[in-house]
Amino acid sequence: MSLPEELLRVVELTRAHNRWRRFEAINLIPSENVMSPLAEAAYMTDMMHRYAEGKPKKRYYQGLIYVDEVELLLMDLMSRLFKVKYVEPRPISGTIANAAVFRVLGKPGDKALIAPVQAGAHVSHTRFGTLGALGIEHIEMPFDQERWNVDVDKATKMIESVKPAFVTLGGSVYMFPHPTKEIAQAAHSVGVKLIHDVAHVLGLIAGGVWSNPIHEGADVITSSTHKTFPGPQGGVIMTDDEELYKEISRVIFPWFLSNHHLHRLPATAVTAVEMMVFGEEYARQIVKNSVAFAEACAEEGFKVPTEHLGFTKSHMFVIDVRNLGGGAKAATLLERANIIVNKNLLPWDPPEAVKDPSGIRLGTPEMTRLGMKEGDFKEVAKFMREVLIDGRPPEEVRKKVVEFRKNFVEVKYGFSVPEELEKELTKIPILL
Ligand SMILES: *Cc1c(COP(=O)(O)O)cnc(C)c1O
Numbered sequence: 001m002s003l004p005e006e007l008l009r010v011v012e013l014t015r016a017h018n019r020w021r022r023f024e025a026i027n028l029i030p031s032e033n034v035m036s037p038l039a040e041a042a043y044m045t046d047m048m049h050r051y052a053e054g055k056p057k058k059r060y061y062q063g064l065i066y067v068d069e070v071e072l073l074l075m076d077l078m079s080r081l082f083k084v085k086y087v088e089p090r091p092i093s094g095t096i097a098n099a100a101v102f103r104v105l106g107k108p109g110d111k112a113l114i115a116p117v118q119a120g121a122h123v124s125h126t127r128f129g130t131l132g133a134l135g136i137e138h139i140e141m142p143f144d145q146e147r148w149n150v151d152v153d154k155a156t157k158m159i160e161s162v163k164p165a166f167v168t169l170g171g172s173v174y175m176f177p178h179p180t181k182e183i184a185q186a187a188h189s190v191g192v193k194l195i196h197d198v199a200h201v202l203g204l205i206a207g208g209v210w211s212n213p214i215h216e217g218a219d220v221i222t223s224s225t226h227k228t229f230p231g232p233q234g235g236v237i238m239t240d241d242e243e244l245y246k247e248i249s250r251v252i253f254p255w256f257l258s259n260h261h262l263h264r265l266p267a268t269a270v271t272a273v274e275m276m277v278f279g280e281e282y283a284r285q286i287v288k289n290s291v292a293f294a295e296a297c298a299e300e301g302f303k304v305p306t307e308h309l310g311f312t313k314s315h316m317f318v319i320d321v322r323n324l325g326g327g328a329k330a331a332t333l334l335e336r337a338n339i340i341v342n343k344n345l346l347p348w349d350p351p352e353a354v355k356d357p358s359g360i361r362l363g364t365p366e367m368t369r370l371g372m373k374e375g376d377f378k379e380v381a382k383f384m385r386e387v388l389i390d391g392r393p394p395e396e397v398r399k400k401v402v403e404f405r406k407n408f409v410e411v412k413y414g415f416s417v418p419e420e421l422e423k424e425l426t427k428i429p430i431l432l
């Protein structure tokens with residue numbers, strides 16, 4: 001029987017996407033990454049079809065003998081990797097992790113102090129996102145534009161005068177560590193808890209190049225599991241506070257999810273082990289690449305507004321492309337050259353500029369994982385200059401990008417599927 005036309009179309013689109021994003025494009029989106037072959041294999045399992053409500057061994061469904069063990073193993077691995085006592089791995093995303101913690105610490109009508117939007121606060125931290133949906137008002141702490149960070153003195157005073165229900169740090173434009181110690185002290189002095197959202201930097205924490213906010217006074221961390229931490233898309237909550245952990249675990253199900261997408265669990269566990277083995281080398285290379293890439297962008301003639309701060313201490317940085325037609329145009333031109341970035345608001349942009357902001361945001365995690373080193377990112381900066389500054393036709397540059405990209409196809413810092421297992425595994429084929 002020949003396949004229905006619609007089906008052929010679905011297959012064709014999927015294959016085109018895979019070929020483009022996995023083999024032909026340079027992905028610089030700092031919130032994305034790829035799993036190792038072993039983690040991908042562990043993701044493509046029957047667990048994706050199953051239901052589990054509740055905690056391991058206290059479920060509302062049968063058939064979970066092995067799922068329970070995997071979930072407990074994952075909790076133990078994450079607890080050892082991040083040196084925290086309690087791990088709640090069920091949130092299916094970073095946003096859901098935030099929702100559960102916000103709801104436990106605040107109620108409708110409360111106020112929350114958040115990192116300034118210019119310092120990268122995520123939409124879920126704001127009244128336009130999850131916080132707003134929970135009926136909690138957000139108040140931004142003051143921003144220190146010179147240091148691209150929370151203004152500690154002003155924020156401390158604000159915490160004392162506002163007495164919020166809780167305080168959050170962390171963000172999605174995250175080049176310099178937020179002042180956890182000082183803000184934790186201020187929050188605790190008025191009897192409230194500090195949440196630090198480490199979605200972007202979880203992999204850097206795993207590798208020891210970024211400190212774990214729990215060890216600096218934060219009461220709880222929330223995160224995604226698929227950004228610098230290169231696992232499957234998902235979320236996690238970690239804390240040393242037993243009472244808080246119990247409360248969060250009581251509400252995450254049934255308030256914020258029923259099923260928690262079980263195939264994430266073994267894939268996240270594989271990634272946790274990989275971070276124990278390769279994490280330090282991986283995280284160091286990500287940051288070295290990020291600094292070298294930002295430096296190269298400045299040398300090629302781009303404006304990197306954090307140059308005076310040593311460019312960046314994380315996996316990402318921004319460039320100001322106002323003089324080159326703005327963020328929307330730059331991101332579109334680069335996409336035509338197979339260089340994938342996202343446009344981003346810069347601190348001086350008004351909020352309504354979100355559709356055409358001044359900046360683009362660039363990160364090194366995925367290409368580092370595929371083997372790029374400092375010198376390779378210099379080449380990427382040159383491709384970007386050709387498109388955005390020299391005005392060369394993007395399609396012409398794309399040919400060079402595709403050629404260059406052929407050198408970076410294998411995932412490093414992770415495990416492959418052992419040969420003896422390869423034949424046995426029931427994988428859903430990834431169409432390439
Ligand atoms: C990405 C991100 C999130 C949301 O995570 P999802 O898994 O996409 O829901 C939350 N907080 C910050 C700071 C982020 O960057």
